[in-house]
Amino acid sequence: MDGLKQGLEHANVSSETMEKHTGCSSKEGKGKRLWKKVKYQLVEYHSLPGYLKDNEYIVGHYRSEWPLKQILLSIFTIHNETLNVWTHLIGFFFFLSLTIYTAMKVPRVVDLHSLQQIPDVLRRADLHKLHAELMTCLPSLPHMPDLHKLREELKTTLPSMDLLPSLQGWNFMEVLYNCLPERFSNGNYTDVCVLRSVKEDVANIIAPLMVRPITRWPFFVFLGGAMFCLLASSTCHLLSCHSERLSYIMLRLDYAGIAALISTSFYPPVYYSFMCNPFFCNLYMVFITVLGVATILFSLLPMFQTPEFRTIRASLFLGMGLSGIAPIFHKLILFWHQPEALHTTGYEILMGLLYGLGALVYATRIPERWMPGKFDIAGHSHQLFHILVVAGAYTHYRAGLVYLKWRDLYGC
Numbered sequence: 001m002d003g004l005k006q007g008l009e010h011a012n013v014s015s016e017t018m019e020k021h022t023g024c025s026s027k028e029g030k031g032k033r034l035w036k037k038v039k040y041q042l043v044e045y046h047s048l049p050g051y052l053k054d055n056e057y058i059v060g061h062y063r064s065e066w067p068l069k070q071i072l073l074s075i076f077t078i079h080n081e082t083l084n085v086w087t088h089l090i091g092f093f094f095f096l097s098l099t100i101y102t103a104m105k106v107p108r109v110v111d112l113h114s115l116q117q118i119p120d121v122l123r124r125a126d127l128h129k130l131h132a133e134l135m136t137c138l139p140s141l142p143h144m145p146d147l148h149k150l151r152e153e154l155k156t157t158l159p160s161m162d163l164l165p166s167l168q169g170w171n172f173m174e175v176l177y178n179c180l181p182e183r184f185s186n187g188n189y190t191d192v193c194v195l196r197s198v199k200e201d202v203a204n205i206i207a208p209l210m211v212r213p214i215t216r217w218p219f220f221v222f223l224g225g226a227m228f229c230l231l232a233s234s235t236c237h238l239l240s241c242h243s244e245r246l247s248y249i250m251l252r253l254d255y256a257g258i259a260a261l262i263s264t265s266f267y268p269p270v271y272y273s274f275m276c277n278p279f280f281c282n283l284y285m286v287f288i289t290v291l292g293v294a295t296i297l298f299s300l301l302p303m304f305q306t307p308e309f310r311t312i313r314a315s316l317f318l319g320m321g322l323s324g325i326a327p328i329f330h331k332l333i334l335f336w337h338q339p340e341a342l343h344t345t346g347y348e349i350l351m352g353l354l355y356g357l358g359a360l361v362y363a364t365r366i367p368e369r370w371m372p373g374k375f376d377i378a379g380h381s382h383q384l385f386h387i388l389v390v391a392g393a394y395t396h397y398r399a400g401l402v403y404l405k406w407r408d409l410y411g412c
């Protein structure tokens with residue numbers, strides 16, 4: 001590294017000397033530009049300082065000890081970390097959008113298909129009484145002259161339905177579902193689009209009445225963990241090459257992000273699976289939180305970041321993930337008859353495969369080990385690992401939505 005620096009300084013001196021001799025201002029500008037070009041050139045693995053030597057199969061296109069301004073600007077240039085930065089930066093904004101979407105939409109999203117599966121729950125309802133009440137609420141229902149009129153009527157009438165003390169949202173939905181389409185199919189009103197639109201309106205308007213959303217915090221803790229991990233990783237890849245000190249701090253931030261993502265991933269499945277069994281709920285939550293904090297503390301040790309620790313790092317994070325098998329089996333034993341339990345387990349298996357593959361690629365450094373230097377810019381193991389992490393986290397988000405819907409509809 002020192003040799004390279006001396007060489008660069010020499011190049012600087014020569015260009016300055018040249019400028020002095022000619023005394024020409026245009027040449028002076030040219031010299032400066034040339035110097036900048038030489039100074040912020042990408043370098044090869046063998047000329048890196050020790051702390052930046054991590055993967056010898058990535059041969060070139062390294063930034064090395066650039067000033068912060070140049071490093072920040074390098075987010076828009078091509079080097080061997082460009083895609084590492086962008087894969088997780090895009091992932092961060094993707095999860096930010098999911099968080100905003102979830103906060104705004106999910107409590108009100110009612111899947112019509114899932115609502116049609118609930119008659120079992122409603123079997124005990126006093127439908128005659130409810131039907132009578134519904135008729136008084138919507139007097140024109142039996143002889144509906146016009147579907148559009150019904151839409152308007154539903155919109156104005158339904159928001160006040162929760163004022164009826166004996167009318168619970170569940171039963172109301174049942175009545176609407178059983179009576180509306182039947183009446184329409186008997187009449188001349190066969191416009192499927194309008195009928196579907198009416199059904200959607202009904203579902204959306206009465207969703208707040210019939211669905212009692214359970215707490216969302218475990219889901220948002222997971223989304224927060226995912227966003228922290230992705231942003232920390234992206235920042236780490238952008239800034240680490242600045243100096244040994246910053247690299248040390250950034251790598252710890254990166255490891256903390258991974259541990260946070262894995263720990264917080266336990267929150268939605270554990271909380272929503274065991275919310276009716278506080279003992280196991282607390283047991284699993286405390287276990288994974290302690291494991292996450294311990295991993296972060298362990299990663300503060302200087303030796304944790306050395307290349308020799310690559311397999312231990314991967315194994316530790318993999319072990320954290322694998323400990324999730326226990327609550328998933330437990331959930332299956334408790335709720336084997338519930339379709340949601342199987343549905344979420346399917347997502348969890350897919351997530352495990354994506355993370356497992358990610359850890360394998362990370363530890364083995366495939367494919368660059370087969371063709372060193374060929375994957376410096378695009379396609380090396382770390383980029384594949386990043387994409388697999390985002391895909392795994394997204395799979396987990398989808399599983400989280402299933403948990404929310406399950407508990408919103410059935411409660412404990």
Ligand SMILES: [Zn+2]
Pocket residue numbers: 084233237382386
């Ligand atoms: Zn990374």
